[in-house]
Amino acid sequence: MGDFGLVGCVAALIDACLPPHAGWPVCDLRKYMDQLNSVGEFEEVGRDRPFNPYRFAASENTKGIVGEAIALLASYEDRFNLRRNRRRPRDQQTFEQTVEAILSDLMHGQLLGGTGIYVTRSNRVLGAKSRYRPPVYSKVFPAILDLLAKPEMGYVEQDVAPDVQGVSRSTVILPGPRLLDRIAEREVGVDDLDTHQSGETIILKRSKDPNDYWDEGERLEYQEDDRTERYRAELAEINQWLREADLQFDWKGIAWPHTPIALRDRRLRRVFTQGRFDSGGRLFGGFWQQLRKDERRTGLLISGEKAVELDYGQAGARILYGMAGQQPASDDLYHLWGYVQQREGIKRVMSAMIFADKPLERFPKFTRKLFRKGDKIAEVVEAIASKHSLIRDRFHCGIGHDAQFIESQIMVEVLLIMRAKRITALPIHDALMVPGSAAAAAKDAMLSVFQQMTGVPAIVTQSEVETLRPFVSSF
Template identity: 65%
Template sequence: MDQIASLIATSDDEDDERDRPLNAYRFASSDNAKGIVAEAIRSLLNYEHRSGLTRNKRRAADQETFDLTVDAILSDLMHHHLVDYPGGIYVTRSNRHLGTKSRYRPRAYSKVFPRILDLLAKPELGYVRQDTAPPIPGASKSTVIRPGPTLLSRMDDGDIETSDLDEHPHGETIILKRVKDADDYWDEGGLEQYADTPTTERYRHELAAINQWLAAADLGYDALGIPWPHTSFDIDDRRLRRVFTQARFTSGGRMFGGFWQQLRKHERRQGLKIGGEKAVELDYGQVGARILYGMAGHLPATGDLYSMPGYNQQRDGIKKVMSAMIFAERRLDRFPKDTRDLFRKADRIGEVVDAIEAKHPLIKDHFHKGLGHDAQFIESSILVDVLLDLRAKGIVALPIHDAVMVPSSKVLVTKETMLTVFKAHARVEGTVTVED
């Protein structure tokens, strides 16, 4: 996946601790941090002059981009080191992506980005260590970078802390992903350019209001009693973005971002505090299946939608297979990824699909029609309206796809709000579970 696309990449694996994308909006905000960046810029310019790499002085606009890029790289590396994230930071060196005009690309990502990175990584300068990806067809084109010895030394000398670093106002918060090429195994779906409409402007305005509200929220975290390992995070990382899929704004639309989404379930449920209170998670139950019933114009079956005769111990597997059936465009002929172990050895996917269809005859014709992204759009719209309603009530809520976390004293009013908003969008009754 290229770096510009991977700026909005996400994972459903809460224990995933891979390298992270560069935050190209980071900058040095204190005098000590600014001094490190300024010294690095002087060192790079002197190196270029001594080595004969530049003959003419850069134009003012080009020098401004140069300085901003150095600042972004070093500041994010310093932040990454201070927060003690596992792994490194990955970036792109692709001229095709860096040289193409895009609403998604930060200013620091330009055609000169690889050149600046190489200068910072010169052994004589030692600000960056970089591991360049090998030119293997189909493999990732990302380069992984880490702080070099010079940068680490300057950080120690300046007693740099996360408070010495800040972020510029981010770029695009309304992300549109293109349709993946079904014939290309390596295609992970890039970003789609689009022209703004009243709809996209409304989405952006709604998210800006939510982000401003969350930025000012009183959030805390207490790791006492939470078993190791602990997830590294920055409590000021609160900015959300909506990611739409299938190259249309009626598909997907889930909100991603915010440090609480990085935490494992037990960490956020045990350690997260809102307004000094314990944060409690409220989840929509059976959300995809219930929304599909609403799309079909029928009321959901009574009871647990994932409870199947003959599969009493396989509920988790039934839930995942049913979700796959909603997203799939053709009948499943094998167990979806990571679901086979949730069933007995004698179970066959065809029999499982038959059992689900028998349980839900009213929506049988809506399975295997690729409606998952449409259902997810309804889900995401529900969550946006829940947040806006709670904001109007003065209740801070942190979204996690089909759930929210709120102060423990606000559980009842939040549950009532969630049920009301769900019915308005899905046209069927929802269920909400309070998770301990």
């Protein structure tokens, strides 16, 4: 306890702690399932999010909160004879790292919207040997959570999932009353917290279960080879570059509600799908990906300049032509006679046709409203297939993830070129945010790389500040 410089009797602090807080709102869990550190891949504002086990206290302010908590926990264990022997040095280090990660991520979550954080209690996950398992995940992780949640401690509020046979246990946690008090007393801000630049960045997932809406595809173990080492080295280079970038954000003129962000959250991961390293591969992570379009186009500053967004137009469709060794017959691949006013709907249905492994029998989710009352899916599909007769045999073959892999390779190569040119560029799947003065150079690189990798000319558009609209992928 003396290592943390605490003054006075810790036991007295325990006796004087606040009563346990009750009634915290906790969002329903989407599914009782293992959570293997999937931070940043599927986060949604306003919903519970995965635990980030790499978060840490980055200032004396937050280090003090963590240090006090560790000292209080040690005193509690001694007082109630919870441990017969002292932990070995290595075990003590893991214990302290775990407490720090839990409290730091709870503080971070509270500052960025106050949503719940879900963690795993599965021994199968916590005790498994895996490239994805962070150091703080061990079989004692649930015990540390329970200790922090003791009424005398008051650091954590948790809603433990029931122990159901055959189902992994997940728990939603929120800051307890003591931690909330410390956040307020010390005026903790997001700059008081940071994330370790460690953990697996090359992630391989199995195919999703088409009959399970919530299935995100379990992470798969894999053998290291020259390809995975190359992917990891490329991403390490990009992440180090982005970590040092001059990024700022100005909320002036942006309508509420604001998307909560932390400028330090910049680390990217590549997520490959369907159990293959030539499937998917998109980049996830980075605070800018969480922003609404209107927010990032209005408030994001790169190297002191207003950022602009450069988008690949019709990327998925054009890549499909390249895969078939064909050239598009027109500039606008989503323009269909008879469906001129339904262009957005045609775009989404065509995307679904690229990913589907059998002919569409109904309009994809959320697309029916984009068509007229009398429009039928079979007629729309046939109209698209007729316009794109050169690639007709590529529809309904389930090759969308293959096309997405080519897109991801294009984006990684463009980022490496931008780094070499010393132009900061932030990826958003098939788009880039760059300083306004660098837009022309970035556009040239995007056009060149796309042509080289697909054999098909690209379309790159520069987006201006706009009012809020839902984000729609080019796929």
